[in-house]
Amino acid sequence: xxxxxxxxxxxxxxxxxxxxxxxxxxxxxxxxxxxxxxxxxxxxxxxxxxxxxxxxxxxxxxxxxxxxxxxxxxxxxxxxxxxxxxxxxxxxxxxxxxxxxxxxxxxxxxxxxxxxxxxxxxxxxxxxxxxxxxxxxxxxxxxxxxxxxxxxxxxxxxxxxxxxxxxxxxxxxxxxxxxxxxxxxxxxxxxxxxxxxxxxxxxxxxxxxxxxxxx
Numbered sequence: 001x002x003x004x005x006x007x008x009x010x011x012x013x014x015x016x017x018x019x020x021x022x023x024x025x026x027x028x029x030x031x032x033x034x035x036x037x038x039x040x041x042x043x044x045x046x047x048x049x050x051x052x053x054x055x056x057x058x059x060x061x062x063x064x065x066x067x068x069x070x071x072x073x074x075x076x077x078x079x080x081x082x083x084x085x086x087x088x089x090x091x092x093x094x095x096x097x098x099x100x101x102x103x104x105x106x107x108x109x110x111x112x113x114x115x116x117x118x119x120x121x122x123x124x125x126x127x128x129x130x131x132x133x134x135x136x137x138x139x140x141x142x143x144x145x146x147x148x149x150x151x152x153x154x155x156x157x158x159x160x161x162x163x164x165x166x167x168x169x170x171x172x173x174x175x176x177x178x179x180x181x182x183x184x185x186x187x188x189x190x191x192x193x194x195x196x197x198x199x200x201x202x203x204x205x206x207x208x209x210x211x212x213x214x215x
Contacts, residue, residue, distance in 0.1 A: 004175035004191050005086060005133030007035035009062070010042020011101075027063040034067050034077075037086035038133040038176060043103035057084075057119075069131065071108055072116030078200040080128040085116050085163070088134035088176055089154040113159050120167055129198075130172040136160035139186055 012019030026033055037046060046068065049060035057073030069075065069084045076082075087108040096102040108116075120127070137157030164172070172188040173196065180194040189196065 001031055001033045002131065002173075003033065003035035004131055004173050005036050005088070006038030006040045006175055007068075008040055009035075009037070009068075010045045011040050023063050023066055026066050029065070032065040032067065034069050036069050036084045036131050036133060037071070039088045039090045039102070039106040041103075041106070043105040044099070047105065071112045072119055074119040074123055074127065080198075080200055081123070081126075082129045082131060083116070083120060083127045083167075083169075084131045085112075085156075085160065086133050087112075088156045107154070107156055108159065116159075116163070117166075120163070125167045126169075127167060128170045130163070130167070130169050132160060132172070132174045134160070134176040135174055135188070135190065136164040139164070139188055 010019070012022065037043075046060070049062070049068070051058050051060055051070070053059075054067070055075045055077060057075045058070050059073075060068040060070065062068070069082070069086075071084065071086050074081065074083050085108060087106055089107050090096065090102050093102050098104070134154065134156050137154070138161050140157065169187065172186075173191060174188070175191050177190045178192050179190055180192050181190040183189075
């Protein structure tokens with residue numbers, strides 16, 4: 001299971017009593033949960049987690065099977081190559097509190113952006129799947145016209161424009177927009193409630209209507 005941003009680390013609100021209880025519940029499940037960070041994470045806590053190498057990149061573990069795929073890393077997972085870049089600028093910072101409900105680290109740093117380009121360059125700007133929290137800026141207007149509610153100058157989206165321009169990829173998944181939209185022309189799918197099933201032996205990227213999840 002892969003969560004395309006806004007996993008909510010440090011933002012717990014759920015039925016199992018506590019955030020740790022939820023992670024303990026996930027740890028007992030017969031699957032692995034991967035996530036990239038969004039703009040709704042407690043970055044004080046997230047950045048304090050130990051970092052370890054894993055399948056060509058670096059990860060952080062909340063539990064043995066609950067894994068943060070870090071910014072700019074390039075992995076091989078079940079035979080598919082995957083590149084990740086979390087983060088985005090919150091549009092509602094004025095109603096939140098810095099260091100309590102939003103963090104400047106929600107926007108990737110220059111170092112993280114350079115690292116992401118370096119890892120792509122090392123692999124010839126070629127990858128099967130790209131996972132990000134937000135859209136490339138130039139794709140926002142194509143998806144939402146002039147009505148999209150994101151900050152037009154979010155440096156994350158500007159950076160992802162360059163990733164989109166340089167990189168050969170089969171499919172790009174992101175979250176952030178609170179909508180489910182698939183435009184095959186761009187090979188870029190926005191996830192919210194929809195769940196996309198990927199057959200790693202014969203990838204189809206087809207939506208699974210019987211399931212629901214949040215990306």
